[in-house]
Amino acid sequence: MSSFPSSRPVAQAVTVDEDTLTVDLSDGRTVSVPVAWFPRLFNGSASERANWRFVGGGEGIHWPDLDEDISIDGLLAGRRSGESQASLRQWLKNRDQVS
DSSP states (O other): OSSSSSOOOOOEEEOOOOOOOEEETTTTEEEEEEGGGGGHHHHHHHHHOOOOOOEEETTTTTTTTEEEEEEHHHHHHEEEEEEEOOOEEEEHHHHHHHH
């Protein structure tokens, strides 16, 4: 681990609605991306999307109810979910069985 302080921005606030994931960063920027980029968020209920926590001191965001993790670096790079269609189908199937 480096002894130099990190200059990478970290998340300070998160808002998720039906259409948009918005993250306010420590450097003053706000990043907004379509929720459709992250199918688990897209398929989650409002209460599931609202149940998140910071991980790594704000380097990422975790949604325990949806088993979703999104990194700030990934958002800044414009990366969408890398989950395969097969994995998403299985998650949706398991989710339907629990409901």
